[in-house]
Amino acid sequence: xxxxxxxxxxxxxxxxxxxxxxxxxxxxxxxxxxxxxxxxxxxxxxxxxxxxxxxxxxxxxxxxxxxxxxxxxxxxxxxxxxxxxxxxxxxxxxxxxxxxxxxxxxxxxxxxxxxxxxxxxxxxxxxxxxxxxxxxxxxxxxxxxxxxxxxxxxxxxxxxxxxxxxxxxxxxxxxxxxxxxxxxxxxxxxxxxxxxxxxxxxxxxxxxxxxxxxxxxxxxxxxxxxxx
Amino acid sequence: xxxxxxxxxxxxxxxxxxxxxxxxxxxxxxxxxxxxxxxxxxxxxxxxxxxxxxxxxxxxxxxxxxxxxxxxxxxxxxxxxxxxxxxxxxxxxxxxxxxxxxxxxxxxxxxxxxxxxxxxxxxxxxxxxxxxxxxxxxxxxxxxxxxxxxxxxxxxxxxxxxxxxxxxxxxxxxxxxxxxxxxxxxxxxxxxxxxxxxxxxxxxxxxxxxxxxxxxxxxxxxxxxxxx
DNA sequence: CAGTGTGAAATGCTTCACAGCT
DNA sequence: AGCTGTGAAGCATTTCACACTG
Numbered sequence: 220x221x222x223x224x225x226x227x228x229x230x231x232x233x234x235x236x237x238x239x240x241x242x243x244x245x246x247x248x249x250x251x252x253x254x255x256x257x258x259x260x261x262x263x264x265x266x267x268x269x270x271x272x273x274x275x276x277x278x279x280x281x282x283x284x285x286x287x288x289x290x291x292x293x294x295x296x297x298x299x300x301x302x303x304x305x306x307x308x309x310x311x312x313x314x315x316x317x318x319x320x321x322x323x324x325x326x327x328x329x330x331x332x333x334x335x336x337x338x339x340x341x342x343x344x345x346x347x348x349x350x351x352x353x354x355x356x357x358x359x360x361x362x363x364x365x366x367x368x369x370x371x372x373x374x375x376x377x378x379x380x381x382x383x384x385x386x387x388x389x390x391x392x393x394x395x396x397x398x399x400x401x402x403x404x405x406x407x408x409x410x411x412x413x414x415x416x417x418x419x420x421x422x423x424x425x426x427x428x429x430x431x432x433x434x435x436x437x438x439x440x441x442x443x444x445x446x447x
Numbered sequence: 448x449x450x451x452x453x454x455x456x457x458x459x460x461x462x463x464x465x466x467x468x469x470x471x472x473x474x475x476x477x478x479x480x481x482x483x484x485x486x487x488x489x490x491x492x493x494x495x496x497x498x499x500x501x502x503x504x505x506x507x508x509x510x511x512x513x514x515x516x517x518x519x520x521x522x523x524x525x526x527x528x529x530x531x532x533x534x535x536x537x538x539x540x541x542x543x544x545x546x547x548x549x550x551x552x553x554x555x556x557x558x559x560x561x562x563x564x565x566x567x568x569x570x571x572x573x574x575x576x577x578x579x580x581x582x583x584x585x586x587x588x589x590x591x592x593x594x595x596x597x598x599x600x601x602x603x604x605x606x607x608x609x610x611x612x613x614x615x616x617x618x619x620x621x622x623x624x625x626x627x628x629x630x631x632x633x634x635x636x637x638x639x640x641x642x643x644x645x646x647x648x649x650x651x652x653x654x655x656x657x658x659x660x661x662x663x664x665x666x667x668x669x670x671x672x673x674x675x
Numbered sequence: 676c677a678g679t680g681t682g683a684a685a686t687g688c689t690t691c692a693c694a695g696c697t
Numbered sequence: 698a699g700c701t702g703t704g705a706a707g708c709a710t711t712t713c714a715c716a717c718t719g
Contacts, residue, residue: 237712237714238710251718252718252719253718
């Protein structure tokens with residue numbers, strides 16, 4: 220299949236074909252009228268725009284269960300990410316092999332970041348250590364941080380933080396599950412609106428533990444909840 | 448602090464106070480004019496609406512690094528989730544203790560779901576096993592699935608699937624990082640629009656590996672990418 | 676003539692602004 | 698006097714529909 224039409228792609232993706240064409244048009248005119256899009260060329264252009272063709276060295280701090288799971292995760296390499304180092308504060312971890320790579324001690328952090336030109340860091344430490352690790356990453360020159368620790372990090376302007384809360388997705392499923400159960404005979408009409416707000420991720424409650432911590436415009440955040 | 452105003456909450460959350468009030472109003476009128484919202488009452492109402500006050504038994508299938516990390520994750524219990532069982536297909540795993548719980552063999556799947564009234568399942572298996580596990584979960588009565596395996600699952604109508612791709616968040620950071628680097632002297636004006644589309648999570652490309660697999664309206668999905 | 680690229684219409688979401696309650 | 702709750706305005710995104718092109 221050398222070419223594909225916006226209609227086919229849209230059907231496969233479950234979106235409107237006009238939206239797909241408009242989205243693609245922002246990247247330039249890569250389609251051919253009457254024919255469609257050249258698959259190989261399109262993949263290349265989108266890959267390039269999203270930065271998939273670049274090599275992104277990252278450091279991962281905190282090699283517990285989650286850190287190890289992430290280090291073993293195959294999806295990173297295929298998307299241009301290269302794990303430059305696995306770092307843990309526990310001396311007992313130092314030298315251990317995780318995902319075919321020796322864990323290094325936290326003392327090495329700055330040296331590693333500098334030597335590899337790392338600008339993206341992943342924090343998978345316990346909550347208590349996260350802010351401290353974050354500060355060191357930023358001081359060493361990291362400007363993007365992916366935070367799996369259940370804490371909101373504070374960072375200076377110009378540094379991006381995204382927070383992943385693994386329980387939020389479950390939360391969303393449970394919300395819909397609850398709705399399935401109480402089907403039909405609920406009291407207030409507002410139900411529909413609430414479901415909409417949660418799906419849209421635009422509800423105010425979402426901001427409490429927003430994925431992108433500092434934000435202005437709308438973004439793709441999933442909704443969060445009040446303190447547990 | 449017994450009460451809080453929409454202004455204070457909005458500032459803390461980084462959103463507009465009118466939006467916050469409108470969101471809250473969908474749940475009912477829980478505020479007091481001239482005073483604000485009673486904190487305890489508000490937390491209770493929101494918790495109830497989101498299903499936090501219920502007990503949700505879940506089964507986790509695939510106890511590798513990621514499964515173990517999830518089993519140990521503290522955030523679940525505090526949000527009403529109770530891990531009813533950890534399940535793995537590998538007989539060598541059976542009986543092993545993970546997060547203080549004995550791993551059970553996949554043969555027990557149906558029995559466990561039935562006995563505990565489980566309606567939510569978490570799949571953390573390798574990609575190859577995911578669809579098969581999914582089918583068994585659905586056949587046994589599970590109606591919501593959280594999928595960490597890098598595969599799109601097909602399910603019958605009425606079953607919700609959410610897919611978590613751990614590399615997508617990194618992808619988004621890299622995208623902005625690339626943008627920081629190329630600041631100012633880029634060729635085309637479209638850059639701004641592309642960034643907007645990615646942040647909004649509304650881009651057509653997002654649907655390729657959408658978090659909520661089957662969808663109609665806009666939702667809180669993060670954007671994805673073309674095949675890696 | 677099939678299918679892109681895109682103005683214009685339609686829809687949806689956010690913010691303003693103020694009436695009304697405590 | 699202070700703050701909620703909400704119609705109405707403003708802004709953004711999505712879809713329609715069609716001129717245009719290979």
